[in-house]
Amino acid sequence: MSGHALELAQAFDGFFAALFVLAGLGVIVARQMRGTLYLFMLHALMLSASAIVLAIALHSAHLGWVALITFSTKVVAVPLVLIWATGSKVYGRREVDHVLSIPLSLLIAVGLAFAAWIMSQPLLQVITAQPFAAINLPTGLIAMFFGAFTVTVRREGVAQLMGLLIMESGAFFASIAIVHDLTIIAEIAAAVDVPIAVLVIGLLLRSIGAVTGSTRVGHMVTLRERR
Amino acid sequence: MPDLIPHLLANLLQVAFLVFLSPLVSGVLARIEEMLQGKHGPSIFQNYRDIAKLFSKEELVSEDSSWVFRFAPRIQFVMPIFVVLLVPALTAYPLFFAFMGDMVAVGFFLALGGFFVALAAMDTGNVYGPVGASRTRMVGFLAEPVFIMVFFSVSYIANSTIPYAVNAAFSASWVATLEPAHLLVLIAFFMLILAENDRIPVDNAAGKVEIAMIGHSKSLEYSGPGAALIKWAGSMKLMLLAIIFLNVLLTPWGLASTMAWTDIFLAIPLVLAKIFIFLLVLAVVEMSLAKLRLFRISEFLATAFVICVLAMSVRLVGFA
Numbered sequence: 001m002s003g004h005a006l007e008l009a010q011a012f013d014g015f016f017a018a019l020f021v022l023a024g025l026g027v028i029v030a031r032q033m034r035g036t037l038y039l040f041m042l043h044a045l046m047l048s049a050s051a052i053v054l055a056i057a058l059h060s061a062h063l064g065w066v067a068l069i070t071f072s073t074k075v076v077a078v079p080l081v082l083i084w085a086t087g088s089k090v091y092g093r094r095e096v097d098h099v100l101s102i103p104l105s106l107l108i109a110v111g112l113a114f115a116a117w118i119m120s121q122p123l124l125q126v127i128t129a130q131p132f133a134a135i136n137l138p139t140g141l142i143a144m145f146f147g148a149f150t151v152t153v154r155r156e157g158v159a160q161l162m163g164l165l166i167m168e169s170g171a172f173f174a175s176i177a178i179v180h181d182l183t184i185i186a187e188i189a190a191a192v193d194v195p196i197a198v199l200v201i202g203l204l205l206r207s208i209g210a211v212t213g214s215t216r217v218g219h220m221v222t223l224r225e226r227r
Numbered sequence: 228m229p230d231l232i233p234h235l236l237a238n239l240l241q242v243a244f245l246v247f248l249s250p251l252v253s254g255v256l257a258r259i260e261e262m263l264q265g266k267h268g269p270s271i272f273q274n275y276r277d278i279a280k281l282f283s284k285e286e287l288v289s290e291d292s293s294w295v296f297r298f299a300p301r302i303q304f305v306m307p308i309f310v311v312l313l314v315p316a317l318t319a320y321p322l323f324f325a326f327m328g329d330m331v332a333v334g335f336f337l338a339l340g341g342f343f344v345a346l347a348a349m350d351t352g353n354v355y356g357p358v359g360a361s362r363t364r365m366v367g368f369l370a371e372p373v374f375i376m377v378f379f380s381v382s383y384i385a386n387s388t389i390p391y392a393v394n395a396a397f398s399a400s401w402v403a404t405l406e407p408a409h410l411l412v413l414i415a416f417f418m419l420i421l422a423e424n425d426r427i428p429v430d431n432a433a434g435k436v437e438i439a440m441i442g443h444s445k446s447l448e449y450s451g452p453g454a455a456l457i458k459w460a461g462s463m464k465l466m467l468l469a470i471i472f473l474n475v476l477l478t479p480w481g482l483a484s485t486m487a488w489t490d491i492f493l494a495i496p497l498v499l500a501k502i503f504i505f506l507l508v509l510a511v512v513e514m515s516l517a518k519l520r521l522f523r524i525s526e527f528l529a530t531a532f533v534i535c536v537l538a539m540s541v542r543l544v545g546f547a
Contacts, residue, residue: 011405018407018541022414022534029530103529110536117544
């Protein structure tokens with residue numbers, strides 16, 4: 001690949017990486033459950049877009065498959081499975097009581113982004129042969145931190161699940177820049193894993209909602225067993 | 228200085244472009260929003276009729292008001308005209324006043340008009356005026372750090388604070404517009420446009436309930452030519468921010484690159500086309516969001532601020 005084409009591919013990858021981080025930030029702060037789901041879909045879409053860019057730039061058919069599988073599972077299947085499993089009623093809700101205020105959550109998120117970038121630097125010094133690692137590795141790590149933070153600060157079950165999925169997407173975003181010749185079977189296995197996990201957690205959330213009348217699992221720490 | 232006269236004429240054309248077409252831009256936005264709601268909506272020329280009607284009416288001024296009340300609409304009206312002299316509205320090359328002020332001056336001029344109208348709102352003793360003024364100042368105080376951060380980020384990316392230089396830096400290579408820092412600044416600036424123009428989710432421009440108004444309650448006491456100037460200035464501010472967003476940051480193309488008048492006149496429909504697409508996006512965004520409660524506005528602007536900080540950080544660490 002010529003130097004100019006590689007530069008162009010890196011520019012597009014950087015653009016998608018910025019949107020990937022922004023969608024992750026949105027999931028941390030979005031109050032509406034439907035909005036959270038849409039932001040997760042945008043997040044996954046950016047992962048697919050980055051994979052396409054890398055597939056073209058690195059002439060890797062495997063990454064093309066990764067993009068296709070990611071799109072079909074995370075952008076299409078996961079939202080459908082989640083809406084079916086939890087019931088559409090959940091998505092009309094708003095979460096009004098975050099553990100931390102939104103401005104404070106945002107500031108912590110920026111701190112986490114910095115921490116992720118600093119932590120990725122020693123790794124980048126080792127992976128010098130991968131042209132996209134300097135973009136994808138810190139971005140993936142940022143998304144993993146954002147996902148973990150979402151799980152911590154959100155009380156709604158669906159939002160916490162989105163946090164888990166964002167962590168998983170972050171790991172994928174980082175890994176596609178480092179290992180782009182993984183066997184297809186491993187990619188399919190990873191992709192099938194996600195909708196099944198979503199199905200199980202979605203059904204669990206539906207049961208929790210049916211028993212307690214709410215899916216705000218963050219409040220359940222105060223529940224006591226009946227004597 | 229053989230180029231002085233054409234430069235000054237081009238400057239005048241830029242001013243005329245803003246002054247005479249801004250009511251049309253607001254009218255088109257109002258019409259698109261009404262159509263998206265399934266209504267027919269007013270004519271796109273309704274703002275011209277409203278302004279003409281207000282100019283023909285008598286101006287009633289409270290006996291208790293001071294000179295600030297009478298002076299404020301004039302300042303509010305003149306400030307966007309100063310600003311358009313500093314930004315690339317129709318030409319890609321700098322005109323006569325281009326280096327008289329940078330992007331910080333742009334922010335200062337726009338804030339000055341708002342400051343005087345807020346003072347005037349408190350001047351008359353009207354019940355809703357001070358409420359609107361205090362709310363506007365609250366939004367202003369929250370928006371100003373974002374404004375400054377956007378300018379810092381832009382100047383950091385483009386190595387200049389002069390709008391023409393920023394335009395030249397971004398138009399030199401379209402790949403530069405894909406930079407993560409640039410994208411983040413664009414999103415933050417778009418959020419700022421919503422806040423500064425009293426659009427949803429910060430304020431409802433079509434709202435009629437005084438107690439829920441933020442920016443619009445400041446001008447309730449005005450009538451006749453004063454009200455006309457305030458309305459006209461609001462349209463100019465929207466168009467001006469759209470011009471800065473499009474011509475400086477998002478799509479720095481389609482501007483006249485030579486001194487030829489055909490080039491300059493050709494830029495008018497191109498810039499208007501860009502503004503029309505911007506208005507479509509703005510209308511869709513406004514239709515998709517609900518108005519925020521007053522104390523949630525801080526969250527909206529905090530998000531814009533954090534996006535700016537991220538943009539600066541991304542640039543600072545040399546990411547991408």
